[in-house]
Amino acid sequence: MTEPVTLGVAIAIPEPHATVLTGWRRRIGDPQADLIWPHVTLLPPTPVEAIRLGIIEEHLAAAAASRPPFVMHLLGTGTFRPVSPVVFIQVARGLADCEVLEKTVRSGPLQRRLDFSYHPHVTVAQDVPDVALDLAYDGLSGFVARFAVERFTLFERHPDGKWLPRTEFALGAP
Numbered sequence: 001m002t003e004p005v006t007l008g009v010a011i012a013i014p015e016p017h018a019t020v021l022t023g024w025r026r027r028i029g030d031p032q033a034d035l036i037w038p039h040v041t042l043l044p045p046t047p048v049e050a051i052r053l054g055i056i057e058e059h060l061a062a063a064a065a066s067r068p069p070f071v072m073h074l075l076g077t078g079t080f081r082p083v084s085p086v087v088f089i090q091v092a093r094g095l096a097d098c099e100v101l102e103k104t105v106r107s108g109p110l111q112r113r114l115d116f117s118y119h120p121h122v123t124v125a126q127d128v129p130d131v132a133l134d135l136a137y138d139g140l141s142g143f144v145a146r147f148a149v150e151r152f153t154l155f156e157r158h159p160d161g162k163w164l165p166r167t168e169f170a171l172g173a174p
Helices: 015-025 048-064 095-105 132-140
Strands: 002-012 039-048 070-079 086-091 121-126 144-149 151-157 161-169
Touching: 002 048, 002 161, 015 121, 015 132, 039 048, 039 095, 039 151, 048 095, 048 151, 048 161, 070 095, 070 121, 070 132, 086 095, 086 132, 121 132
Parallel strands: none
Antiparallel strands: 002 039, 002 151, 039 121, 070 086, 070 144, 086 121, 151 161
């Protein structure tokens, strides 16, 4: 049996938007600010056996090839409070694209149950005091970003807690 690795699959938010969102996470004291690139999750942290990485990457390449690129529009803030201490940027356009892509990614060798129903979003504050959650919610309420989503990324969590990109998969690629 090989040592397990923890993987995640996400749509990385491009620059300059990523720097703005990371800056807000730092400003409110979110300990995850420098560990996680701003993103829309397609597969939450999932432990897998390292020996299965080849099969998983083949599955993700097929999932990416099955879906065309799309436009994402991020607009304003939302929160999961009181259920979960999270503030996020809302996906205003591209929501259905993310839902279909998530379902495709979270199948086959990556099939798993979720703790919560899938809701595409970009986390900007998590597990911080209410005053920090409120600051992020209010401070980013006017946030707007539009960009083309042409790929998603397989990330691997390293022992120091930082998520590093492992492989990018182009949407619509044969």
